[in-house]
Amino acid sequence: MQDTTQERLLIADTVRKIASQFTDQYWMEHDEEKRYPKDFFDAFVEAGLLGITIPEEYGGMGLGISEAGIALREIAQSGAAMNGCSTVHFPLFVSGVIVKYATEQLKREVLPKIVSGEIDLCFAVTEADAGTNTTRIKTFAKREGDKFIINGRKLWISKAQVANTMVLLARTKRYEDVAKPTDGMTLILLDLNSPGITITPINKMGRNAVDSNEVFFDDVMVAADRIIGEEGQGFRHILDSLNPERVLLSYEAIGIGRVALQKAIKYANERIVFDRPIGKNQGIQFPLAEAHMRLNAAELMADKAASLCDQGIKCGEEANTAKYLAGEAAFFAADRAVQTLGGMGYAKEYHVERYFREARLFRLAPISEEMILNYISEHVLKLPRSY
Numbered sequence: 555m556q557d558t559t560q561e562r563l564l565i566a567d568t569v570r571k572i573a574s575q576f577t578d579q580y581w582m583e584h585d586e587e588k589r590y591p592k593d594f595f596d597a598f599v600e601a602g603l604l605g606i607t608i609p610e611e612y613g614g615m616g617l618g619i620s621e622a623g624i625a626l627r628e629i630a631q632s633g634a635a636m637n638g639c640s641t642v643h644f645p646l647f648v649s650g651v652i653v654k655y656a657t658e659q660l661k662r663e664v665l666p667k668i669v670s671g672e673i674d675l676c677f678a679v680t681e682a683d684a685g686t687n688t689t690r691i692k693t694f695a696k697r698e699g700d701k702f703i704i705n706g707r708k709l710w711i712s713k714a715q716v717a718n719t720m721v722l723l724a725r726t727k728r729y730e731d732v733a734k735p736t737d738g739m740t741l742i743l744l745d746l747n748s749p750g751i752t753i754t755p756i757n758k759m760g761r762n763a764v765d766s767n768e769v770f771f772d773d774v775m776v777a778a779d780r781i782i783g784e785e786g787q788g789f790r791h792i793l794d795s796l797n798p799e800r801v802l803l804s805y806e807a808i809g810i811g812r813v814a815l816q817k818a819i820k821y822a823n824e825r826i827v828f829d830r831p832i833g834k835n836q837g838i839q840f841p842l843a844e845a846h847m848r849l850n851a852a853e854l855m856a857d858k859a860a861s862l863c864d865q866g867i868k869c870g871e872e873a874n875t876a877k878y879l880a881g882e883a884a885f886f887a888a889d890r891a892v893q894t895l896g897g898m899g900y901a902k903e904y905h906v907e908r909y910f911r912e913a914r915l916f917r918l919a920p921i922s923e924e925m926i927l928n929y930i931s932e933h934v935l936k937l938p939r940s941y
């Protein structure tokens with residue numbers, strides 16, 4: 555987003571100042587040791603930034619996805635990359651569903667605590683046997699009077715080790731018993747300290763300072779008034795939050811691409827081989843120039859999508875396109891940064907290998923490139939659905 559408004563300039567400046575206190579070494583060590591960057595999260599909370607998208611009446615800043623995107627771009631670009639962004643990503647985007655669909659009572663209880671960091675959220679949709687086909691989830695919340703009893707398991711749930719509250723998508727009617735596959739799912743706000751929840755970390759390629767987990771629910775009890783929105787309409791409610799999430803991720807990807815590019819440019823200017831800086835070779839220069847242009851193009855699309863989201867205008871095409879282009883641009887930039895640094899690109903101490911591992915994730919999650927291409931083919935180009 556062109557950081558032209560006062561709010562955007564202020565957000566960018568504030569985030570830059572906070573993020574600059576956390577060094578490359580800090581992020582490398584936290585990634586290596588799989589250690590959650592709690593002090594980074596706390597600094598963000600202290601500045602009130604978790605409330606960027608939460609209305610002022612609930613203690614937030616009342617700004618939009620455009621401003622949240624800028625904050626995430628600045629975090630990523632500081633070198634914190636996804637290890638930094640993922641600490642604040644979930645409160646920033648999941649709060650949107652709560653603002654839009656929760657009861658007034660739940661909003662008054664929960665939203666100020668998200669801003670103060672007292673409630674730290676994770677978001678649980680994915681299941682092993684359903685994959686991208688969310689309608690096939692099986693985690694079931696059975697209504698018993700004024701409560702639900704939850705059984706099932708979720709996969710890949712990020713931050714579940716450190717968060718204290720989960721926004722859970724569960725079936726409240728079986729797939730076999732609903733008229734439409736998207737019916738019968740409900741969003742539930744769940745205290746992660748409830749008895750019957752087991753959380754097991756997954757060993758993964760990158761973004762290792764922030765955990766991802768398998769989560770098991772064994773007769774977990776939750777009061778029926780903890781549902782967000784209408785019972786049975788959870789899938790539709792989260793659809794509203796998916797486009798904003800894609801836009802936020804686009805900015806995160808752009809930030810990672812930019813920091814990778816900066817590292818590559820610095821190295822290309824300093825590294826002397828054959829008695830001249832390697833950056834004098836067009837074989838080194840041109841891919842970096844291309845990475846720069848690809849990142850700028852992706853950011854323009856993210857800006858457009860963010861602006862549409864904030865005006866409440868349909869933005870499926872733009873949000874998906876931004877996510878796709880930004881993921882590709884970030885991966886290209888990180889890959890070219892590794893190439894520019896030669897053997898040192900492979901060494902942890904130069905950081906670009908960490909960006910490379912993290913940039914790979916944007917092409918897979920939370921929606922894969924293939925599913926974005928499916929969306930554009932079917933919903934924009936009006937080609938027949940292929941699956």
Ligand SMILES: Cc1cc2nc3c(=O)[nH]c(=O)nc-3n(C[C@H](O)[C@H](O)[C@H](O)COP(=O)(O)OP(=O)(O)OC[C@H]3O[C@@H](n4cnc5c(N)ncnc54)[C@H](O)[C@@H]3O)c2cc1C
Nearest residue numbers: 677678679680685686710711712766919920922924925941
């Ligand atoms: C690090 C990490 C963190 C995550 N955090 C969270 C989280 O916090 N909460 C959460 O709910 N989930 C989370 N996820 C899950 C993530 O959203 C899913 O991994 C992602 O949606 C893809 O689902 P899947 O892995 O089951 O892939 P699958 O559905 O098994 O797909 C596998 C491959 O097949 C392709 N494919 C499938 N169907 C089609 C088709 N019809 N046409 C073309 N290609 C197809 C896909 O594109 C993909 O490449 C996380 C994942 C990762 C890796």
